[in-house]
Amino acid sequence: MDDSPSSNSARPLAVVTEHLADEAAEWLGQRCEVLRAGVTDPQFAEAAPAIEALVVRTYTHVDDKLLACLPRLKVVGRAGVGIDNIDVAACRARGVRVVSTPDANTQAVVEYVVCLLCDALRPRLFLDEAVSKQEWDELRQDVVGLWQMDELVLGILGLGRIGKRVAEVARAIGFTVVYHDIAEIAPERRNGAEPVSVTRLFAECDVISVHVDGRTENKRFVGRELISLMRPDAILINTSRGCVIDTHALADWLRVNPAAAALLDVHEPEPITDANPLLPLPNAHLAPHLASRTMTAMDNMSWVVRDVVAVLEGRTPKWPV
Numbered sequence: 001m002d003d004s005p006s007s008n009s010a011r012p013l014a015v016v017t018e019h020l021a022d023e024a025a026e027w028l029g030q031r032c033e034v035l036r037a038g039v040t041d042p043q044f045a046e047a048a049p050a051i052e053a054l055v056v057r058t059y060t061h062v063d064d065k066l067l068a069c070l071p072r073l074k075v076v077g078r079a080g081v082g083i084d085n086i087d088v089a090a091c092r093a094r095g096v097r098v099v100s101t102p103d104a105n106t107q108a109v110v111e112y113v114v115c116l117l118c119d120a121l122r123p124r125l126f127l128d129e130a131v132s133k134q135e136w137d138e139l140r141q142d143v144v145g146l147w148q149m150d151e152l153v154l155g156i157l158g159l160g161r162i163g164k165r166v167a168e169v170a171r172a173i174g175f176t177v178v179y180h181d182i183a184e185i186a187p188e189r190r191n192g193a194e195p196v197s198v199t200r201l202f203a204e205c206d207v208i209s210v211h212v213d214g215r216t217e218n219k220r221f222v223g224r225e226l227i228s229l230m231r232p233d234a235i236l237i238n239t240s241r242g243c244v245i246d247t248h249a250l251a252d253w254l255r256v257n258p259a260a261a262a263l264l265d266v267h268e269p270e271p272i273t274d275a276n277p278l279l280p281l282p283n284a285h286l287a288p289h290l291a292s293r294t295m296t297a298m299d300n301m302s303w304v305v306r307d308v309v310a311v312l313e314g315r316t317p318k319w320p321v
Contacts (some may be wrong), residue, residue, distance in 0.1 A: 023303035049125030084214030104300035150174025158212035214241035242268035251277035
């Protein structure tokens with residue numbers, strides 16, 4: 001793939017600002033002139049008047065200020081699921097289409113949530129050397145799960161694509177599953193989860209898994225009031241968006257509830273800074289945004305380029321936002 005645009009090319013110019021799988025990048029390069037550049041790179045500013053397509057992932061923010069620099073832009077492709085880093089209204093106002101890959105990482109995130117559930121509920125220990133009979137017996141006494149999953153209630157905040165699959169898998173394992181969502185969801189589409197109020201979800205569930213997007217009204221949605229309702233031994237999992245949780249309120253709650261735990265894959269800001277109040281807490285477990293990090297999911301997200309090219313060619317995209 002070219003690293004700089006050709007001024008003589010009749011093909012549309014597409015700029016890729018973040019990672020794109022090799023096969024998808026090659027496919028895009030056969031149909032467009034492609035430039036790899038972040039929006040702060042000098043090459044981007046130089047190419048801006050000619051850019052017709054923008055392919056982004058999580059950390060490129062497409063706002064009105066950026067759009068104003070791209071007079072020929074026709075389409076923004078979000079190689080991923082959430083679109084909170086894209087001002088869709090501003091794009092529409094300028095006639096720019098937005099496309100994404102809404103189901104690309106569902107399986108990967110669901111698998112990751114299951115791994116977090118196992119980490120939280122089923123402690124494990126592996127031996128790398130022989131031990132005495134006494135040590136063996138002591139280990140078997142110490143490494144014991146307090147609960148089985150079929151004894152617990154899992155609450156899902158947000159029953160979208162990922163939330164529904166989490167409900168399906170959790171029910172198969174044995175959890176009782178409840179959910180809260182702003183949308184009315186038909187019983188046959190709930191995968192066995194039962195609707196409850198948001199206050200009941202936080203007050204009664206043993207485990208709460210968050211699956212909502214980063215829209216403005218969801219920022220700090222899980223705030224001090226909801227957090228204070230949680231059981232003193234509850235487990236909170238977030239693989240959605242870091243901005244959804246008030247980290248200071250969560251840190252305060254974790255300090256006074258040492259039997260509780262938070263397993264967070266997403267944060268605000270990313271990367272985590274020293275100012276994050278959760279860092280020193282032994283019952284806060286912070287991961288570097290790994291839920292969608294399988295090769296298959298990343299490849300799936302990269303194929304947003306199909307819809308990018310569809311828009312450039314005047315065809316209807318499969319996954320318009």
